[in-house]
Amino acid sequence: MxxxxxxxxxxxxxxxxxxxxxxxxxxxxxxxxxxxxxxxxxxxxxxxxxxxxxxxxxxxxxxxxxxxSSLIEPDGGALVDLVVPGSLRAAKTAEAESMPKVGLTKIDLEWVHVLSEGWASPLRGFMREDEYLQSLHFNFYRMKDGTIVNMSLPIVLAIDDATKERIGSSSNVGLVAANGDLIGILRSIEIFKHHKEERIARTWGTTAPGLPYAEEVITPAGNWLIGGDLEVLKPIKYDDxxxxxxxxxxxxxxxxxxxxxxxxxxxxxxxxxxxxxxxxxxxxxxxxxxxxxxxxxxxxxxxxxxxxxxxxxxxxxxxxxxxxxxxxxxxxxxxxxxxxPSPMHYAGPTEVQWHAKARINAGANFYIVGRDPAGMGHPTEKRDLYDPDHGKKVLSMAPGLEKLNILPFxxxxxxxxxxxxxxxxxxxxxxxxxxxxxxxxxxxxxxx
The missing domain is CATH 3.40.50.620 (HUPs)
Known part of the structure; x- marks a missing residue:
């Protein structure tokens, strides 16, 4: 042969x-x-x-x-860029040093990267409660002008009780990576309850044990979510x-x-x-x-x-x-x-909307979708977790994705x-x- x-x-x-x-x-x-x-x-x-x-x-x-090539506008009409200009970096860093600190996990940092470059445009930071609830329950949120943008996955930052107590009444916090590097600022913050079971059930359609992202990220996370406007001190790099x-x-x-x-x-x-x-x-x-x-x-x-x-x-x-x-x-x-740079949820028809929406912001006006996109096997049973055809069907109907051409194969x-x-x-x-x-x-x- x-x-x-x-x-x-x-x-x-x-x-x-x-x-x-x-x-x-x-x-x-x-x-x-x-x-x-x-x-x-x-x-x-x-x-x-x-x-x-x-x-x-x-x-x-x-x-x-x-x-x-820009045949498709980014959601909201303009790309979000949350990286602080070089001329302001020193002053912003000094300001962040004086704020209460919130620690970021490796996966939190990946979401900071996603937000900072505008993949989630027009979102300008980790979700506050109204944005979170719309995302979780409707797979979209409504902008102030009434425009609906697709947002099928909540992009949120969890904190524990001790961090919430340390923040107190402060309206701004500094974000710190696991290695101690100061990453950015979250302004005009809002702290609200992290209902983990609801989040998992709404995102995956099941609370079965063995969902990789749920077990790695959500279950061990804190009992609170903190949202606000994000400023990133410099572009995220991984040096890999x-x-x-x-x-x-x-x-x-x-x-x-x-x-x-x-x-x-x-x-x-x-x-x-x-x-x-x-x-x-x-x-x-x-x-x-x-x-x-x-x-x-x-x-x-x-x-x-x-x-x-x-x-x-x-x-x-x-x-x-x-x-x-x-x-x-x-x-x-x-x-x-x-x-x-996005983390993977393996959330099937829910997650594939996020994958498509992010490519709109990158300028793609056609998106190829196949069998069981973003899906996985059921974590405890020998079967697919999602119907293999539902991803492409959902994409063809999803609110906020009407301007994207879906190419099933x-x-x-x-x-x-x-x-x-x-x-x-x-x-x-x-x-x-x-x-x-x-x-x-x-x-x-x-x-x-």
């Missing part, structure tokens, strides 16, 4: 799968990086309108249409060799403009790219070109915050993503790889007849092997 280098690393896949009453063991070779495009299953109705607009403004019609991948929404929009993108389609991963993903992304670009777009740009946007212990570590994933571009599996001229699998990845054909079920559930050994890295 051929041993062609596939995606970034060789993927030696051995799968035991069932066809009827028989069991078959198959070794799948590394897959060829050339794909036969197939159509996306269906599009958001908004896209047909975009297509007509593009055709009426094509070069053949000699219209005055100007290519511009990956900071150059962490482009802010502003930087991404500038790069889309530099490349003269006329469409931006975003794809999120929390594990390595495989050939099924590559087939999908290349096919999506082909479909957009057929719709009349001239230079669609892919934002390959792996999640870089908290993930559960059995997910592939970020540094390994980024080495693999880099090799994908180096080997030409995805075109470097039409692909931007960047890290999305069919499942890709290894076609044993064609000996390459292809979109699954239900009329030939026995010919396909699925990567999900297989044993994948990553050659060339120390982590296996």
């Amino acid at each position: 051929p041993t062609t280098m596939s995606l970034a690393v060789k993927l030696h896949v051995t799968s035991s799968f069932h066809l009827g009453n028989s069991t078959k063991t198959t070794s799948i070779p590394s897959f060829n990086a050339k794909f036969r495009p197939a159509s996306i299953s269906h599009f958001n109705p908004l896209i047909s309108t975009l297509y007509e607009h593009r055709m009426s403004n094509s070069p053949k019609s000699k219209s005055s249409f100007v290519i511009k 060799g990956l900071d150059h991948y962490r482009l802010s929404p502003k930087q991404l929009r500038e790069e889309f403009d530099r490349r003269k993108a006329d469409a931006v389609f975003a794809f999120q991963l929390r594990n390595p790219v495989h050939n099924g993903h590559a087939l999908l992304m290349n096919d999506t670009r082909k479909r957009l070109l057929e719709m009349g777009f001239k230079n669609p740009i892919l934002l390959l946007h792996p999640l870089g915050g908290f993930t559960k212990a059995d997910d592939v570590p970020l540094d390994v994933r980024m080495q693999q993503h880099s090799k994908v571009l180096e080997d030409g599996v995805l075109d470097p001229e039409t692909t931007i790889v960047s890290i999305f 069919r499942v890709a699998a290894y076609d044993t007849e064609a000996k390459k990845m292809a979109f699954f054909d239900p009329s030939r079920t026995e010919d396909f092997l699925f990567i999900s559930g297989t044993k994948v050994r990553m050659v060339g890295f120390s982590r296996i």
Whole structure:
């Protein structure tokens, strides 16, 4: 069998799968990086309108249409930037030193990063109680002008009884990282009760034990939440060799403009790219070109915050993503790889709204969504926690996401007849092997 280098690393896949009453063991070779495009299953109705607009403004019609990548405004109309200007940094730092202090966990710091760069625009800090309740119960909140913006995950900061007591009647607090570094200021604070069971039940639809984010972050957290307007003293950096991948929404929009993108389609991963993903992304670009777009740009946007212990570590994933571009599996001229700094909840249809909303703020006007986005297996039972189709259905209906074009896709699998990845054909079920559930050994890295 051929041993062609596939995606970034060789993927030696051995799968035991069932066809009827028989069991078959198959070794799948590394897959060829050339794909036969197939159509996306269906599009958001908004896209047909975009297509007509593009055709009426094509070069053949000699219209005055100007290519511009910022085809979608950030929520609230302007990106939030909560990083203090360099000229004010010393004065703000001195002011923060005199305030009561609130300690930040590693995951709290990831949320500070998210907020500071405007991923959650128009949110300007950790949520106060009214914002929290709207997010928790409605998956959106209403701005002062009546505009509804999607906000499906509460972005909150928990404190314990001792910290609440130390804050007392102060209206401002300083935020301090675990290593003692002063990170920022939270102003005009509001402290309210942290109802953990309600938060978990509303976010995940269950309070079953074993939910990774709930057990890591919420259950051990304090009994109070503190919200307020955030000021971050300097850009958040991790000094892990990956900071150059962490482009802010502003930087991404500038790069889309530099490349003269006329469409931006975003794809999120929390594990390595495989050939099924590559087939999908290349096919999506082909479909957009057929719709009349001239230079669609892919934002390959792996999640870089908290993930559960059995997910592939970020540094390994980024080495693999880099090799994908180096080997030409995805075109470097039409692909931007960047890290999305958000922590992962694994909250299925609730969380996928957050993932889509954040990409609006980064300038993406198309969002690819597949089977069971942001989902996971049930923590105590052998089944999916969420219906695999509900994520894409929810995205197509979610309040505040109407301006984003949702691109659902069919499942890709290894076609044993064609000996390459292809979109699954239900009329030939026995010919396909699925990567999900297989044993994948990553050659060339120390982590296996």
